Structure formats: C-alpha cells, structure tokens
Amino acid sequence: MKGLWHKILIALCCLPGIANAQDLDYARSVVKELCSPDMYGRGYVKDGQKKAAGFIKEELKASKLSAFNGDYFQTFAFQVNSFPYKVQIVVDNQSLIPGEHFIVSPGCPPVNGTYEMIWIDSACIDNAACYQKLEKRFLRNTFLVLNDVKDKQVLYPERLKNILTNQLKAKGLIHATEKKLTWSVATEWDPFVQIYVLNGFLKPYQTSIKLTIEPDLKGHNTQNVIAFQEGSKYKDSFVVFTAHYDHLGMMGEAVFPGANDNASGVAMLLDLVKYYAKNKPEFSVAFIFFSAEEAGLFGSYYYTEHPLFPLKKISLLLNLDLMGTGDKGMTVVNATLFPEEFRNLQMTNLAGDYLPTVNSRGTAKNSDHYYFTENGVKAFFFYLMGDYHFYHDVDDKAEALPFSRYNETFRLITQFVKEYQTGH
Numbered sequence: 152m153k154g155l156w157h158k159i160l161i162a163l164c165c166l167p168g169i170a171n172a173q174d175l176d177y178a179r180s181v182v183k184e185l186c187s188p189d190m191y192g193r194g195y196v197k198d199g200q201k202k203a204a205g206f207i208k209e210e211l212k213a214s215k216l217s218a219f220n221g222d223y224f225q226t227f228a229f230q231v232n233s234f235p236y237k238v239q240i241v242v243d244n245q246s247l248i249p250g251e252h253f254i255v256s257p258g259c260p261p262v263n264g265t266y267e268m269i270w271i272d273s274a275c276i277d278n279a280a281c282y283q284k285l286e287k288r289f290l291r292n293t294f295l296v297l298n299d300v301k302d303k304q305v306l307y308p309e310r311l312k313n314i315l316t317n318q319l320k321a322k323g324l325i326h327a328t329e330k331k332l333t334w335s336v337a338t339e340w341d342p343f344v345q346i347y348v349l350n351g352f353l354k355p356y357q358t359s360i361k362l363t364i365e366p367d368l369k370g371h372n373t374q375n376v377i378a379f380q381e382g383s384k385y386k387d388s389f390v391v392f393t394a395h396y397d398h399l400g401m402m403g404e405a406v407f408p409g410a411n412d413n414a415s416g417v418a419m420l421l422d423l424v425k426y427y428a429k430n431k432p433e434f435s436v437a438f439i440f441f442s443a444e445e446a447g448l449f450g451s452y453y454y455t456e457h458p459l460f461p462l463k464k465i466s467l468l469l470n471l472d473l474m475g476t477g478d479k480g481m482t483v484v485n486a487t488l489f490p491e492e493f494r495n496l497q498m499t500n501l502a503g504d505y506l507p508t509v510n511s512r513g514t515a516k517n518s519d520h521y522y523f524t525e526n527g528v529k530a531f532f533f534y535l536m537g538d539y540h541f542y543h544d545v546d547d548k549a550e551a552l553p554f555s556r557y558n559e560t561f562r563l564i565t566q567f568v569k570e571y572q573t574g575h
Contacts, residue, residue, distance in 0.1 A: 173561035181418035186408035186549040194400015195233040214428040216378035219459035224374040227453045236365035238403025250405025250545040256345040258337030267293045273304040290321040333543040336446040376440040384433035391468040395444030415475035451519035468530035470520035476537025477556025480508035484532035487513045505563040
C-alpha cells in the first residue's frame with residue numbers, strides 16, 4: 152500500500168496544473184533584474200537597495216497583494232560603512248583591480264598616500280633579533296605585509312597576535328593570501344586599515360604602495376517590503392515566507408551582484424506570490440522581503456520589534472536563502488527545535504522525490520529566521536546545497552546560477568505548507 156501511495160503522489164506532482172505551478176523563467180528574470188548594473192549590488196551605494204525594494208514592490212502590486220500599512224514599505228535606519236568613492240591600490244605604476252585582485256576590510260577607515268611595505272614571514276616572527284628590530288621601528292608610515300602566516304607556522308604565536316592586532320602601530324596590514332576574496336558589510340570603522348591581496352599581485356621586492364580608500368560611514372534609510380494574501384477561511388492564521396533582498400553593494404568600482412545570495416531567494420518568494428495569488432489558500436499568507444540582513448539581521452530584528460500583525464498569529468515561517476542550487480539537497484536550520492515538523496518535511500520530500508536529501512541543522516543566528524524564533528515563532532530556514540562556489544564575491548552573477556533543483560524545491564515547499572495547514 153505504501154508503494155502505491157508513493158506512486159500516486161508522484162503522479163499527482165506531474166499533473167500539468169501542479170508541474171507548471173512554479174515558473175523558472177520568471178525566477179531567472181527576477182535574478183537577472185536584481186543583479187543588473189542598475190541595482191549596484193543592492194547595497195548602500197547609489198541607493199542600490201532602494202532600487203531593489205522598488206522593483207519588488209511593483210511585482211507585489213502586479214499580483215494584487217495587499218499591504219498592511221498601505222505602502223508595502225516598513226522603513227527604518229541604521230549606520231553602515233559603504234565605499235561609494237575611490238578604492239584604489241597602485242604598485243609600481245600598476246593598478247590592482249578591486250574585487251578581483253584585492254579587497255579592503257568591510258570596516259576599513261580612510262587612507263590616502265604612498266607607504267613603505269615591510270614583508271613579514273614566520274621566520275622573522277620566530278627570530279628574536281628580527282622581531283625586536285620591528286618593535287623598535289617607527290611604523291606609522293608603513294604597511295606590514297603578511298604572506299599567509301598562520302598560528303601553526305610560528306613558534307611564538309603571541310608575537311603574531313601582536314602583529315595581527317597591530318600592537319606595533321603600523322599604518323595597517325596587508326594580508327597576501329591564497330584564499331578566495333570574499334567580502335561583507337560593517338557598521339563602524341576598524342581601528343586600522345586591513346587589505347587582502349591575492350598571492351601573485353604583490354612581490355617581495357616591491358617596497359612601496361599607493362593607497363586611496365575613501366569610505367563613507369553614516370546612517371542610511373532603508374526598508375523592508377511586506378505584503379499579504381488574505382485567507383479564504385482562516386484569516387487570522389498566517390504562513391509567512393521571508394527572504395532578504397539586500398547584498399553587499401559596491402567597493403569602489405567593484406560590484407557584488409549577489410545572485411545566489413539572495414536574489415535567488417527573492418525570486419522564489421515572488422514566484423510564490425504569483426502562485427498564492429492564483430491559488431488562494433484557506434489560511435493567510437504574508438511575504439516579507441528584508442533589508443540589512445548582510446549588515447547584521449537589522450531588517451528582521453526591526454520587524455520583530457515592530458510587527459505589522461501580532462507574531463502569535465504566525466503559524467509557520469519559512470525563510471529562504473541560497474535557492475540557486477539543490478543538486479546536493481537542502482539544509483534546514485531549526486530542524487532540531489521542531490522535530491515533528493521536520494520529520495513531516497522529510498516525508499513530504501521522500502513521497503514526492505523532490506531533493507536528494509533534506510538535512511537537519513540546529514539553531515543558528517545566520518539569517519532572518521533568528522529573531523522570530525527568539526520571539527516564540529515556529530520558524531525554519533531553508534538553504535540549498537550544490538556545486539556552486541561563488542559567495543560574497545564578484546562572481547556570484549545571474550548567468551552563473553544553475554537553478555539545478557528550483558522546480559523541485561518550489562513544489563516541496565508548497566506541498567509541505569499545504570500538508571502543514573491541513574494538519575493544523
């Protein structure tokens with residue numbers, strides 16, 4: 152009997168009305184738009200995040216969803232360090248390319264001038280004479296260059312710690328690294344300049360570097376974008392779908408498009424908007440597109456402190472991020488917190504043969520579900536896994552995103568929500 156029901160469920164999932172519920176072409180078009188040059192990486196340079204919010208708002212209006220406050224926007228402000236001006240490095244009259252050859256720390260303070268470079272390796276750190284010579288030097292007009300020096304490579308890690316925390320009072324540190332250059336967002340300036348340069352773009356014989364880094368630390372106004380579809384029967388019971396639409400923005404001329412993180416999640420949410428607009432559920436459905444996730448979950452924190460409807464009315468919240476792959480399955484944060492619901496999700500996945508695996512993960516403060524969980528809301532964070540290695544870098548582009556299991560993930564989510572509401 153179990154085998155028969157399994158076959159019936161698979162057959163039902165293949166019916167035209169269900170198979171065409173999701174719209175991969177639409178999702179790709181959303182990602183392309185959100186990653187376009189006009190969005191400036193959806194950060195705080197040239198109002199990139201504001202342009203993205205405007206695009207999402209128009210899509211919600213097109214699907215005729217309602218706004219809690221009549222405007223779809225929930226505005227708030229916070230301080231952030233952005234880089235709308237020059238971010239330049241010149242060595243031997245050769246300019247390095249920001250984002251590709253180097254990045255600055257997200258909290259990098261301003262610096263402008265030509266400075267001496269002093270190269271430091273583990274041998275110098277472990278040599279008493281060499282290290283003492285460094286301690287005695289006036290280093291305020293110099294940058295110390297560390298060539299992938301790690302704790303395990305040195306006999307005196309306390310000396311390395313002194314260098315990494317800039318106890319020697321240099322102008323700043325340059326980390327020559329083999330690791331992929333990934334960036335982030337900061338809300339205040341660091342105590343000193345730090346730069347990360349890919350190995351090969353600085354040479355030990357080079358002894359001077361010209362830097363022009365002009366950050367802008369100030370308050371920014373931003374907005375969550377929120378809409379809902381009222382249920383036909385249970386108007387006061389909400390399933391909430393969330394995703395953050397912001398990304399890292401720009402670092403000088405470098406743009407961080409953020410296709411997988413998280414234009415992909417926004418695309419799936421907007422696809423779900425279209426789905427529920429055409430297939431009105433008995434329960435109410437809300438959609439929240441958060442800003443300022445990358446800066447520290449500020450958008451979701453603000454919302455939980457200023458909810459547009461009582462949090463106790465949320466029956467289930469699903470937060471979607473990194474929806475561009477799936478060939479290696481899905482991971483569910485908070486699975487251990489809500490084991491019964493997680494088991495039901497796994498059974499739904501098994502019955503429909505959607506994804507290779509649905510993995511359990513515990514609680515984590517790694518996306519916008521977190522503050523809802525802290526306020527007693529039953530919330531899961533879904534993210535997909537696969538062979539896609541672009542994250543917080545300039546290569547996370549729309550054209551690179553495979554969307555390998557988009558259709559299957561969409562069907563899994565809608566089927567799980569349907570079964571959840573039937574049981575509640």
